[in-house]
Amino acid sequence: MQRYPCLMVEMSAMPFEARSFDPKAYEVLDEVVVWSEAMRAAETERARAAAKRAEAIARARSYGMPLEVIAKRLGVTRQRVREMEKMAPGNGEKTGNG
Secondary structure: OEEEOOOOEEEOOOOOOOOOOOOHHHHHHHHHHHHHHHHHHHHHHHHHHHHHHHHHHHHHHHOOOOHHHHHHHHOOOHHHHHHHHOOOOOOOOOOOOO
């Protein structure tokens, strides 16, 4: 048993019981892997697009365009535009939820 003082619980190892399963499960597992890789690639592309959008917002703002105009064109609030703009590389924040 291991003690985790910060959790104030004791953990014990649970024995692994092998169960039989249909060999076709490996085909499905391969499908899971394919979809996981596709999702990873899509997330990478989404993050790249969010960064490009943030850079474009920053450029529009540097030319004097107010948040209200950008927000109205995108159909979002001014606060959302501020959040999008923070996703530009070099702003010290992780790209995400954009």
